[in-house]
Amino acid sequence: MLFQALSDGDDDKDDDDDEEWAAQILDRRAPAWIGVAPGDEIENLFGAMVRLDDADGTCPVEHGKPLLADPTPDPGSWACGWLTNTGAETGIWRIDFGDTFGTGYLFETRRNARTVPVLGGSARSATADSRPEASPAAFRRVASLPIPIAPGETVEIRARIDTPTDIEDADPAWRPELAFDAAVRARADGFGVILGASALLIAFLAAFGRLLGAAPAQRYAVYFTAATLAAASAEGYLAPLFAGVPPIGPLLVDKLLEAGQVAAHLTFVAAFLAGALPGHQAPRWLHRLAVASFVALTAAVGLSYAQGGIEAAMRYHDLGFELDPLLEDPATSLPRLIAASVSVLWYASVLWAAGLLLRHRKEGAVLFALGALILVGALAGSSFLDLLFDDLDDDNLTLRYALLADALLFAAAMVRQSFGLRDQRDAALQGELAAIREKVRLDETLRDARRDLSFARGLAESRRERLALTGHDLRQPLTSLGLAADAADRSDPVLAETLRTGIAYLKSVLDQAVEDTRPESAGAGDGAPAPDGPRPEPDPEDLPLQLVFTNAQRMFGTEAAEKALAFDVTPTDLVVQVHPVALIRMVSNLVSNAIKYTPSGRIALAAIAAEEGAIIEVSDTGPGLSETEIAQVMQTYRRGADVDGIEGEGLGLSSVQENARSLGLRFSLHRNEEGGLTARISGIPLAPAGGSAP
Known part of the structure; x- marks a missing residue:
């Protein structure tokens, strides 16, 4: 055809x-x-x-x-x-x-x-x-x-x-x-050129499809083979194969080839779409249309032969692009009407597939669309547009080159798609390889982290044991100091009371430290390291703040007096719900820091009630800190700039911040307008019984 x-x-x-x-x-x-x-x-x-x-x-x-x-x-x-x-x-x-x-x-x-x-x-x-x-x-x-x-x-x-x-x-x-x-000679020469070019193109497509596993190239090779054999049969080149055979035999082969090329081209379009749009439903419907087209065209040949014998069947041989019955009298010939309808479906399917590929911007879509336009334009034009376009009349060289260009464009589209899909597969493999490398890197990082964690746990266990032994060793000296305070009570009651307050504070801190070093307290049995995450704090107790202030005055009053610092403690009747030891440690650290870093002036300790709870403030008249230094001293082992000659490890303020965080409180430092610094603990829950001391 x-x-x-x-x-x-x-x-x-x-x-x-x-x-x-x-x-x-x-x-x-x-x-x-x-x-x-x-x-x-x-x-x-x-x-x-x-x-x-x-x-x-x-x-x-x-x-x-x-x-x-x-x-x-x-x-x-x-x-x-x-x-x-x-x-x-x-x-x-x-x-x-x-x-x-x-x-x-x-x-x-x-x-x-x-x-x-x-x-x-x-x-x-x-x-x-x-x-x-x-x-x-x-x-x-x-x-x-x-x-x-x-x-x-x-x-x-x-x-x-x-x-x-x-x-x-x-x-x-x-x-x-x-x-x-x-x-006749020109026809023979031209057809010889066409056969030679077709054979080369078929060989290329078959080899290309086999080497790269390209289904569209394999389908197009089948289509091109059927088209070439159909044309050769119509020209009589296959006549020696049917010597002595009744005319119905060659006729049937000729028509089956012509119907087969339409179906094969539809399967090629389906394969091209399947490669470009995996999972799309179009290839399945195109395969069904290919089968239906083959059956319809073969049946049309049978009807034509039944109606008019071999003469009618032979006249009816341009199955693929005779559209005249649709424009003239559709009732004239049912077989021709069937063939023309199949042709319209074929052309529409090819153009629709081209539009679908262009819409999704797939590899080879432009070349496929150009091939589809040339195919449909040339075949449909040769059928009924010869009155408008004389170049399409009588199957001249214009149509010949148009259809050859169409075949080459489809071949180029298949090559472009195959290499484009190969590039996509290569990119996917590269991505998979990169993912594997990243997984290996993460595994190595995790392994290093586990090793570091194991080392840290071992180190923590070693220090926990050392701290437990230290706490145990300090209990006896504290007991001796308590006895000495009792003896001093007879000669100097004030000194004895101060010693008892300090010893009680040290004993509470030591008891808490020893409690924290117990494996069952850390949540680790049989010597296993403690699990990650915060340890639950003891239940809060009702604590009058005046007791905390009095304790601080007794502990640090003498030290303040030795530096000629005024230590002003504002009496308060506020009662809060808090862990007593933690709050005493926080206030003690703040008062100790204030006395340590204030060369002259005064230290003030006060408490006020607010909507969010009680607020404790410790103010001094020392040199103060800059905003940068305030952020710095909140970190462990970090101190301010002018600390030469002053003892300290940079642990006090960071300890206060950690305790405040564990109790759900807020801790902050503020520069005073007249100089010095104010440390503030806020958000301390008030006791429900009115917030007053009993």
């Missing part, structure tokens, strides 16, 4: 002659006599013929009813025309249909009362045979025997119209022998 168009090499028509005959037909008159010289050509001999009433009627010399005028002639009717050689030499012509439309007509010449069949019936051309029972070797081109006409001789041409439905498409040409021979 497709390459039958490529193999035609007929000369261009004479458009002026066509227009002249068209005008005469519209005028419902035609000359019955035409003069021709050797080398002259009549593009449509039917346009120069008039109708006869019967086979034995006399052909009019002047004007008669044009053969191509309405209504269409009845089957078996006759037409005639007179041709005179007006040249000085004998001319030889042929009646050349150039296609299988000629199988429905019989031509004969009459001169000197002698009738000679030249086409159809018992006439056989040297290059074609229109008889149904003849060999199918040259069904593609139907031409008469050579018709010689001497100078000045007039010959009557008679035609029997057996298939009038094809009369407007038949276009039998009155062609000089030399022009006919040149057309």
Whole structure:
């Protein structure tokens, strides 16, 4: 089907002659006599013929009813025309249909009362045979025997119209022998080039599809093979394979190949979409359409053969791009209507697939779309646009190159898609490799972290044991200090009370430290390291803040007095709910820091009630800290700038901040306008009994 168009090499028509005959037909008159010289050509001999009433009627010399005028002639009717050689030499012509439309007509010449069949019936051309029972070797081109006409001789041409439905498409040409021979040679040469190029392209596509596993290339190779074999069969190249076989055999093979190429092209489109859009439903529906198209076209051939025998089936061979029935009379021929409908579905599917690929911007989409436009434009144009685009008429070189370009564009689209998909697979593999490398890196990091964690736990366990031993060793000296305080009570009661307060504070801190070092307290049994996460704090107790203030005054009053610092403690009756030891440690650290870093002036300790709870403030008149230093001293082992000669490890403020965080309190430092620093603990819950000391 497709390459039958490529193999035609007929000369261009004479458009002026066509227009002249068209005008005469519209005028419902035609000359019955035409003069021709050797080398002259009549593009449509039917346009120069008039109708006869019967086979034995006399052909009019002047004007008669044009053969191509309405209504269409009845089957078996006759037409005639007179041709005179007006040249000085004998001319030889042929009646050349150039296609299988000629199988429905019989031509004969009459001169000197002698009738000679030249086409159809018992006439056989040297290059074609229109008889149904003849060999199918040259069904593609139907031409008469050579018709010689001497100078000045007039010959009557008679035609029997057996298939009038094809009369407007038949276009039998009155062609000089030399022009006919040149057309036949050009056709053979052109088809040879097409076969060679097709074989190379099929080999490339098959190898490409096999090496890269490209399903579209494999499907297109099948389609191109079917198209090439169908064209070769129609041209008679496969005739030796069917020697001695009834004509129905080659006909069936020819039609199966022609139907197969339509189905194969649809499967190629489905494979291309499947590669470009994995998971899309379109390929599945295209496969179903391919099967339905093959069945419908094969059934149409069977119907055509059943209705008109092998002649009708042979005329009905351009299955893929005959759209005329859709534009003319759809009821004229059911098989042709089926074939035309399948063609429309084929074209629409290819164009729709091209649009889908362009919309998703897939690799090779532009090349595929160009190939689809050329395919549909060339095939549909050769079917019914020849009146608008003369270059598409008679299967000339324009259509030949258009379809070759279409095949190359589809091949380029497949190459682009295959390499694009390979690049995507390579990128996916690279991404997977990068993910594996990242996993290995994370595994190594996790392994290092576990090793560091194990080391840290071991170190923490070692220090826990050391702290437990230290706490145990300090209990005895504290007991001795308590006895010394009792002895000092007789000579200096004030000193004894101060010692008892300090010893009690040290004992509470030591008891808490020893409690924290117990494995069961840390949540680790059998010597295992403590689990991650904060340890739950003891339940809060009602604590009058005045007791905390009095304790601080007793502990640090003497130290403040030795530095000539005023230690102002504002009495308070607030009662809070808090862990006593933790709050005492926080206040003690703040008062100790204030005394340590204040060279002169005063220290103030006060408490106020607020909506969010009690607030404890420790103020001093020392040098203070900058905003940068305030953020710095909150960190462990960090101190302010001017601390030379002052003992300390940088643990006091960080300890207060950690205790405040564990109790859900807020701790902050503020610079005083008159100088110095104010440390503030806020958010201390008040006791529910009114917040007053009992």
